[in-house]
Amino acid sequence: MKVWIPGPTEVRPEVLAECARPMIGHRSDAMAQLHDRIDPHLRLAFGVDEARGSQVAVHTTSATGLMEGCLHGVGKRVLCVINGSFSKRWGEIAELLRLQVTRLEKAMGEAASPAEIDELLRKFGPFDALTLVANETSSGVRTPLGPVAEVMSRHPNTLWLVDVVSHLAGMPVDFDANGIDFAFAGSQKALALPPGVTVLGASKRYLERVRGAKRASYYLDAVRVIDGHRERQTPATPCIPLYFALARQLEDISAGVTLPVSERGLRGAAAWDARYAKHLRMQRMTEDWAARHELKYVPAPDLRSWTVACIRKGSIDVSKFLAQLKQRGHTISNGYGDLKGASFRIGHMGDHSEEDLAQLLRACDAVLADSAPR
Template sequence: MLWIPGPTEVRPEILAECARPMIGHRSKACTDLIDRLNPGLRFAFGLQSDSTATVAVHTCSATGLMEAALRGAGPRILSVVGGAFAKRWGEIAISLGKQVVILDVEWGRAVAPADLRRCLEEHGPFDAVTLVSNETSTGTRTDLGSVSDVLDDFPGTQLFVDLVSYIAGAPVDFDVNRLDFGLAGVQKAFALPPGIGVCCVSERYLEGARKATNRGFYLDPVSFIDGHTKNKTPSTPAIGLYYALAKQLEDISSGATLPKCDAGKTGAAAWQARFAKHKRMQERTATWATSHNLELLPPMAEASPTVSCIRAGHVDVAAFAAALKTKGFEISNGYGPLKGATFRIGHMGDHTEAGLETLLQAADEALGEL
């Protein structure tokens, strides 16, 4: 069973949606299918009922949507980098010829609002700030509220946020946190097979993007977002994954994926209950780590609700992961420079608290054997 930080386990009902008979992508059946996605996506991005933001889906992974976001952006980018995926934002911006300033943050820490403010003041003005809400490489969550508070004083600067391992695991509050481009793949807390990406954009992002030149073709944000608004796609979409996403969004909204204690919750309450489940699983994992004299890489207040990154301490990570694998459970070694120094448990998506207990019991046994 996959307890890595994504792709995560996919329910059989969702896999079955991927195996439905094909339909033409210009058919009414397909426009109806695209239409089914919007209500659930609006919940996932936490849009208010009067929100003017637009949700969209594209057939590419999250990295494709990072590139798409930047293709519609102005030239001056501030990239907040505290981990491997945040670094990717900066690399893509540089590859597109943007003028990029990197604000380096210690891996395992969220950006301090005062540092962000200082950088905006000293090196700005910027057209956009890029950051990662939940750095999968370090298990660190950045509080979007504290970032948007700073950006309130820089009204010309847009906010682009990678929500890859965050959305559907914790509240995004796109409008309240004044995001301009939020994006994610679907193989993390949405618990789908990988292959499509979801995004949400502000009105001002779209206005700016329409004026941007050299937006490319496949990753032109205006093309696929305008297409989605008309229930169309500019090229052939991954139809099986669209079916899977429609069912998963509807199942989350109807409360079908919730534990018994949350029975009867639907709509926004069901989404909140899903977020609360992730938080409980994070707390349980942290308690388990403490019981083995291990600690999280980030401070508890900045710990990710979906990915626990635990300092290895006395544990031989490779041997521990191998022992767990023989018991049927997969976890991840640390990412890049953190390999061997940390290990990561992905408690996201449709994983249950009962399932987490079986993992932690196996982890106890594995550590005992080592």
């Protein structure tokens, strides 16, 4: 069975095997060496520039943990861009933390424009932080980061917090080039690892602001996690098997191992860029397939995610379609939240190849042909 849901994604057997290594102590030199293996590649994945004082780190929690964790100490007033289920969750978490939340709400499948963000920052500001989900997995909509970065550069006192959960390792984040202050991604999405750890990037500005503030959390305190990581320590016992897998997967991506055969010579940033380009080609393959069946995407063409396709059902019975695909060895997802039953999602992220995707789309063709009226 091939898993094509938008996380967890397929994990390569050699990466899974890393999880079966004998245990090491989490305060041991071996653990410090694991951190050393991880960091240079995480910096490439995020586009984090150490010279600018930005840091990367890993924490044993699902991504929701850091959605909450990064809010501790940012200040009282937060503008939350809400355009799907996960951005909505972030707003709810901020309210639970008793922050003063202003919402910029868009329909599922839409993205807030930079002008709208700028308008709210000016009209209702000053804000201490802005939250944005770069790739809303619930509706397959991507918010292009560059144009928002331009707006954020005009609001230097507002920290920019970005959920790159299904974005990192599938599309460029350009953390420092975009002036992002905090970004995080769970392991089970485009990084193609089992779930359980979350990776993050934090700017110097974020660390300075939050370090000086009261933070009412121990386990989810981002500063404690980042400072600990720098010292090759974790605040509590980490999920060591996933650290082994993370190190191996990041090294493999940087060495071009996960690329199509013709691109296997690429290394470092070029290998990461080639990984993003593969996902863009997979997005286009899926769009072509949808167009052949006269199926429409939920997001507009220029806002479609490179890692998750969210397609309106047309005349398809989604539950039946999913069940029939399963019989052919492929699992895809129903729509999420309000789009459940009205759309389906294909997670063309992680280590899936274009050949794998062509096979899935042929299986989709066969299921639709079988269920067409004769």
